[in-house]
Amino acid sequence: MRALVLGAGGQLGKALAAALPTARALTRAELDLTDPAALAAVDWSAFDTVLNAAAYTKVDAAETPDGRRQAWAANALAPAALARLATEHDLRLVHVSTEYVFDGTHAGPIPEIAEIAPLGAYGASKAAGDAAVATTPKHWIVRPTWVIGDGANFARTMRTLAHKGVSPTVVADQIGRPTLASDLAAGILGLLDAEPGTYHLTNDGEPASWADVARFVFAASGRNAHDVTDTTTATYFADKPEAARRPLNSVLDLTKAAKAGVTLPDWRQSLERYLA
Numbered sequence: 001m002r003a004l005v006l007g008a009g010g011q012l013g014k015a016l017a018a019a020l021p022t023a024r025a026l027t028r029a030e031l032d033l034t035d036p037a038a039l040a041a042v043d044w045s046a047f048d049t050v051l052n053a054a055a056y057t058k059v060d061a062a063e064t065p066d067g068r069r070q071a072w073a074a075n076a077l078a079p080a081a082l083a084r085l086a087t088e089h090d091l092r093l094v095h096v097s098t099e100y101v102f103d104g105t106h107a108g109p110i111p112e113i114a115e116i117a118p119l120g121a122y123g124a125s126k127a128a129g130d131a132a133v134a135t136t137p138k139h140w141i142v143r144p145t146w147v148i149g150d151g152a153n154f155a156r157t158m159r160t161l162a163h164k165g166v167s168p169t170v171v172a173d174q175i176g177r178p179t180l181a182s183d184l185a186a187g188i189l190g191l192l193d194a195e196p197g198t199y200h201l202t203n204d205g206e207p208a209s210w211a212d213v214a215r216f217v218f219a220a221s222g223r224n225a226h227d228v229t230d231t232t233t234a235t236y237f238a239d240k241p242e243a244a245r246r247p248l249n250s251v252l253d254l255t256k257a258a259k260a261g262v263t264l265p266d267w268r269q270s271l272e273r274y275l276a
Contacts (some may be wrong), residue, residue: 004047007054008142011149015181016051033078044089051094059244062122075125080132092138097128099145102125104247111253112198120244141198145250149181160216162221172211172230177202180270187262200252202268207251220275
């Protein structure tokens with residue numbers, strides 16, 4: 001595989017670069033996907049596969065005028081440009097999406113064919129990027145949830161709070177599954193052996209709330225799990241009117257990826273390994 005990893009400075013980008021040691025891996029500083037001149041300067045004929053892990057992920061900031069512009073540039077216009085380049089150069093294009101393209105009201109695990117209904121600017125920009133990427137024939141759109149890897153993330157925050165003796169209040173009505181970046185990278189590479197299309201891919205295991213995940217981290221850090229207190233999304237964000245709305249159901253249906261032969265370990269098993 002002659003692969004190019006984009007967004008190599010992020011949690012998933014780092015994991016993809018580690019999984020593909022012969023790939024060329026570029027951070028945003030090395031290739032700004034929102035700069036047409038920078039894209040035009042790339043020798044795309046040197047690659048057969050492009051893995052796009054770059055994104056604007058500041059969910060709340062995306063609700064501001066400047067943040068909205070940045071989100072659409074990185075999450076919608078840049079993937080559209082990549083899709084055009086992929087078609088022109090006959091490239092395989094892997095694009096990483098998000099469950100925020102859904103509104104979280106689906107009953108049960110959310111399948112790939114569920115209605116797109118983002119609640120905010122971030123989700124809308126990602127949905128637009130998905131639609132653009134779907135126009136190139138060799139596309140793999142992969143939707144994970146709650147990614148945890150090498151960088152700032154929820155698990156690291158909870159571990160820090162546990163070590164500092166803090167007893168946090170954490171949302172308990174948003175349900176999903178953590179996805180470890182290293183597992184996700186391996187799964188993405190596995191999906192390249194499957195038919196092009198859209199795939200939901202997270203770690204397996206019983207779904208949990210953010211509060212449940214926090215309790216798991218606390219227990220693994222030597223703290224009492226009961227030191228984590230539950231709250232609701234509405235209560236947590238009551239004094240944060242600028243915050244974006246979050247989907248309550250982030251549990252993705254993993255059946256399609258499993259039928260393609262790709263499954264990831266139970267999130268508890270992988271998170272325990274990560275914390276160790």
